[in-house]
Amino acid sequence: MTALEVTDLQHRYGERESLRGLSFSVAAGDLFALLGPNGGGKTTLFKIISTLMAPTSGAVEVFGIDVARQPAEARRRLGVVFQSAAVDPWLTVLENLRHHGYLYGLSGAPLGRGIERALERFGLTPRAGDRVGTLSGGLRRRVELAKVLLPEPPLLVLDEPSSGLDPTARRELLQELRRLCEDAGTTIVLTTHLIEEAAVADRVGILHEGQLVAIGAPGDLVANVPAGQPTLNDVFTHHTGTGLSS
Amino acid sequence: MILATYSLWLRDVLRFLRQPSRVIGALLTPVIFWFVIGSGLGSSFQTATGETGFLRYYFPGSLALIVLFTALFSTISIIEDRQEGFLQGVLASPAPRAAIVLGKALGGTTLAVINGLVFMLLLPFSGLSPGVGEVGAAMACVALLGLALSGLGIMIAWPMRSAQGFHGIMNAVLVPMWLLSGALFPASGASGWVQTLMRLNPLTPAVDILRALLTGAPAGNVATAAGTLAVFALITLSISTLLVSRPSQ
Numbered sequence: 001m002t003a004l005e006v007t008d009l010q011h012r013y014g015e016r017e018s019l020r021g022l023s024f025s026v027a028a029g030d031l032f033a034l035l036g037p038n039g040g041g042k043t044t045l046f047k048i049i050s051t052l053m054a055p056t057s058g059a060v061e062v063f064g065i066d067v068a069r070q071p072a073e074a075r076r077r078l079g080v081v082f083q084s085a086a087v088d089p090w091l092t093v094l095e096n097l098r099h100h101g102y103l104y105g106l107s108g109a110p111l112g113r114g115i116e117r118a119l120e121r122f123g124l125t126p127r128a129g130d131r132v133g134t135l136s137g138g139l140r141r142r143v144e145l146a147k148v149l150l151p152e153p154p155l156l157v158l159d160e161p162s163s164g165l166d167p168t169a170r171r172e173l174l175q176e177l178r179r180l181c182e183d184a185g186t187t188i189v190l191t192t193h194l195i196e197e198a199a200v201a202d203r204v205g206i207l208h209e210g211q212l213v214a215i216g217a218p219g220d221l222v223a224n225v226p227a228g229q230p231t232l233n234d235v236f237t238h239h240t241g242t243g244l245s246s
Numbered sequence: 247m248i249l250a251t252y253s254l255w256l257r258d259v260l261r262f263l264r265q266p267s268r269v270i271g272a273l274l275t276p277v278i279f280w281f282v283i284g285s286g287l288g289s290s291f292q293t294a295t296g297e298t299g300f301l302r303y304y305f306p307g308s309l310a311l312i313v314l315f316t317a318l319f320s321t322i323s324i325i326e327d328r329q330e331g332f333l334q335g336v337l338a339s340p341a342p343r344a345a346i347v348l349g350k351a352l353g354g355t356t357l358a359v360i361n362g363l364v365f366m367l368l369l370p371f372s373g374l375s376p377g378v379g380e381v382g383a384a385m386a387c388v389a390l391l392g393l394a395l396s397g398l399g400i401m402i403a404w405p406m407r408s409a410q411g412f413h414g415i416m417n418a419v420l421v422p423m424w425l426l427s428g429a430l431f432p433a434s435g436a437s438g439w440v441q442t443l444m445r446l447n448p449l450t451p452a453v454d455i456l457r458a459l460l461t462g463a464p465a466g467n468v469a470t471a472a473g474t475l476a477v478f479a480l481i482t483l484s485i486s487t488l489l490v491s492r493p494s495q
Binding site: 072076083085090 | 249250252253256257260261264265330331332333334335336337338339340341342493494
């Protein structure tokens, strides 16, 4: 089953083409990483998938639902994690989760049970009554994930999810995403400019100047590069002629 | 729809109550606006209004000003929410766009009603003695005005990317709107073109209703004025919903 289908997707900001005929698909249950430098079109693609931006042409389907034609239906199947945590610092962890549940039409006992599970899963139960503004960046990220996963979306899209996290928090986050895929069968699509983040994915798409220049399992991508012991960074350089840091 | 609206409304109220500076500002503003401005300008305007107590005349106008300030400025949080990323989370949810607008507008309305109620505590010192029914009806008018102005605020805040820009536009809208509403001076003594602007001003019917209810001053058709206000609310909320429904390009 295909969770995400992107077909000949184009987007223009005035004269500048940010996405140039992008096509790929992600199978249900996969962890897919879109790797590319800042300005490569990752965030534009992320915004189009999450229904916040209209494409110039082409289509994006989430479990067969066109995000431009039926955005409300698509949103029910999507969990969206933004670069900056979309949580309210003035509300407590519990209030943020409840607020999110209401937005998805959850209430009563199902919402209560969902919140309890989410708090436990992310180790947030002792902090449930704390205002989010008093939490560290790593904890806020966990609140964000707990919140987004509350309605149990089958497709989770994340834009640079470990942005602003220290190495330990980043490692924990990636482990949690891997667990989500394996235990809950959640499809995950994340954008990143970090090699170590892309390396945990089942498949990686390399996005360069609005075009997908390579796609495949990290092992396959590395194997296709003629070098001694290539890394994903070498794969990126091989396909784009430039390093990720440039 | 109802849950999403309730949730966004509740969030606005909780945020207000948890920020002491906003609560203090809400409590002090009415007193300062009415008493200081009213007392200071009272003698200057006495002849123009033809009333013996300017503080009495000015009371409904102050109430309208408080609602205007509170409702319009409550929508600045849209810009903050966009900058902090919270708004994107709401927009990516399946919550109906009308619920997002209504929740936000009801949040602004509630804050305006709270400020209005605080101001009403000054009634015994104003020389006015409306009945309980009149006060209740005045608060209903405050709520309707708050809803309309919150809708207007959302219309203005939605396309804005900076709080500074919002303040600039707000000042350009807010001050003329209030001055030309009959809050400070009656339309009767004004020049022809000012009278025309005052008739077109959607705040004018609200001030007329409040003045009729609180001071017992003769007013035109209160039902028509309330209808005009309701139409104004419907227009601002509808336009806001259209704006919020459009994905960015």
